[in-house]
Amino acid sequence: MNRGEASFILANIDRRVCDDELNEALDMAIKALEQEPCEDAVSRQYLIDIATEDGAYDYVSAQEIANAPSVNPQPKTGHWIKTPHGFKCSRCLIVHPHTSIFCPSCGARMVEPQERSDKE
Secondary structure, X not given: OXXXXXXXXXXXXXXXXXXXXXXXXXXXXXXXXXXXXXXXXXXXXXXXXXXXXXXXXOHHHHHHHHHOOOOOOOOOEEOEEEEOOEEEXXXXXXXXXXXXXXXXXXXXXXXXXXXXXXXX
């Protein structure tokens, strides 16, 4: 099961039969799934380890890495494209029989496509 499938299942649980504690846990799980790390984030410690491997410690590089600014990861997003065979994810281009909050293949959160501006 991937993030998209897990989120879809959690989002479709009948909340009327859940107590407050279970509803809160479901909300937390869905929120955690929606905050997946982006593909561009790297481990600062991994880069420091590379800069200091084999005893060839490069203090300037390790210090620059340690002091580098943090990034704000952006989750993967996409939108559904209707096709004769179902719905295609705009990110991974895989066709699925139905839509969901996340793409079951690549995990991208599905959003409405942005309207194009014809004024330019």
